[in-house]
Amino acid sequence: MRIEKKFNVISLIIIAVFAAAYVAFYFLAHHLFEGTTALMLCLAGCLAIAIIALIFLKKYVTKNIVLPLKNIHSGSSAIITAINEGNFNNRIDIKTEDEFEDLADNFNRMSSVLQTREAALKDVSEKEQNVIRSLTMLSEMMGFITSELKFESILQTFLEMTRSLLKAEHSGIFIFEGESKKLKLFKTTIKGNAPVSLDCARAMLAGPLGKAAKTSSVLRINEATAEFPPDHPAVRNFMAVPLRSSKNKMSALLVTINKNGGFTLDDEDTLFSFAFQAFQSLVLHEVLARLAVTDGLTGLYNHRAFQEKLSEETNRAERYFKTFPLIMLDIDHFKSFNDIYGHQTGDLALEEISKIIRNELRTVDFPARYGGEEFIIILPETGCDGAVIVAERIRRAVAEHQFMSESGERLLLTISAGVACYPTDAALEEDLIKKVDKALYFA
Structure with missing residues (x-):
């Protein structure tokens, strides 16, 4: 020593x-x-x-x-x-x-x-706390999904939770349809004087964000401004996580913006683990909600959804002194058609007519299968004369369409149409339906 x-x-x-x-x-x-x-x-x-x-x-x-x-x-x-x-x-x-x-x-x-x-x-x-926060928010999200019916309200809550989870200033989500990657919906938490428009969203997808969506790769940049259009609020850093539902029914790109200190790999893991599970539930909710109001064969709205929409549109028209028409369509001699060519050919004909109806309408219009071979359409913000024009356009498109039997035989079908307007023809929902049915009978 x-x-x-x-x-x-x-x-x-x-x-x-x-x-x-x-x-x-x-x-x-x-x-x-x-x-x-x-x-x-x-x-x-x-x-x-x-x-x-x-x-x-x-x-x-x-x-x-x-x-x-x-x-x-x-x-x-x-x-x-x-x-x-x-x-x-x-x-x-x-x-x-x-x-x-x-x-x-x-x-x-x-x-x-x-x-x-x-x-x-x-x-x-900190990681354990993030996991606990993520699980807690996921539990809250699941509870909200089961209690809320409107998809966009659920989506807005999802974005707020995402922003809060990562302690970011803003978050947004691009929703795409299936494999087409067509932008279906865009939502953001940005409010106030500088809201982000759909055009702004499309401009963002023209840059690296679009590449992240197409390649399904995470994009995490802590010094960035070029990826966002000039009318977008200032961006210091951002992270984009692609999401995909099972069976590719829907895909999305979730973006979080502006976090003090920037985004880390842990943030990426936290966001993905939370967002992936929540997104699957969102898609499932959207699919189930759609099935609940959609006719299984034609893909149009079902009778129950029509009744709810008619009540909603009647209340709105009464409150704001508006008018709207109903169009009722019926396939001529459809029972005989089924007897001759079979129910499978009849079902194919119903599907094709439903596609024709959708193609001739605006996105705000509400087409539904009323029952059997009958269809009914609500045309918001449209006059009676406009409804007659739409009905004639659909009738002509069906008449010119070539239907096919199972054996490959070319077939022709025609439809009849009736029109009634609220409140000109009737001020009550039941009376309006009776009026349009009567108009169809005399067509």
Whole structure:
């Protein structure tokens, strides 16, 4: 040990000096004096040498043992206090080139190790908290999905939860239809004076965001402005995560914008784990909701959905003094058609007529299968004359269409149409349906 070695050297030096001084005083005293006087002088000299040696030893011990111990004591106390306060930067600075310096270095290394461990534990704790927050929000999201009927309301809540989960300023989602990747819907949490339009959304998809959507690859950029159009609010950083439903019925690109410090790989994992599960539930909700209001054969709205829409449109027209017409369509001699060519050919004919009806209508119009071979259409914000034109256009398109039997035989079908208007022909829903049915009967 280095301290022990130092003490051995000092001890040998003191003993050697003391012995040499004793011999020197002994010969000097006996050369100059005799008897008791010589002995007393010799002892006095040795005592003086001993006192000097003790003074030297005290200074040495103070410098090399006492002061380092004091520094270690005060330094270790300061380190412990700082660690309790979360500060791991305090250090003990001792340069003695012995075990005291090693002891101080051990304290310093211990502080560094604790700092590393504390950072690791903090990181693990933050990850666990993120997982817990993600699971909690996912649970809340599932509850909201089961209680809310409107898909867009659910989507808006999903975006707010996403933004909150990553502590970002904004979030948005692009919804695409199936494999076509055609933009179906765009939603964002951006509000106020600078809302993001659908045109702005399409412009964003012309850049790297569109590439991320097509290649299904995550895009995480912490210094970016070029990917967003000029009319979009300022963007410091963003992350885009592609999402796809099972069986490719729907896909999406989820974008989070502006997070202090930028987005990390952990943010990517957190967002994906939350968003993927939530998106599957969103798509399932949309599919189930659509099935609940859709006719299984034709893909048009069913009778129940029509009744709800008619009630909604009647209330709106009454409140704002608007008018709207109903068109009822019936396939001529369809029972005979089924008897001759079979129900499978009849079902194919119903599907094709439904496609013709959709192609001749606007997106705001509401076509439904009323029952059997009858169809009914609500035309919001349209006059009676306009409804007659639409009905005639559909009638002509069906008459000109060539239907096919299972054997490949070309077939022709015609339809009849009746029109009635609210409130001109009737002010009550039931009466309006009776009026349009009567108009169809006399067509």
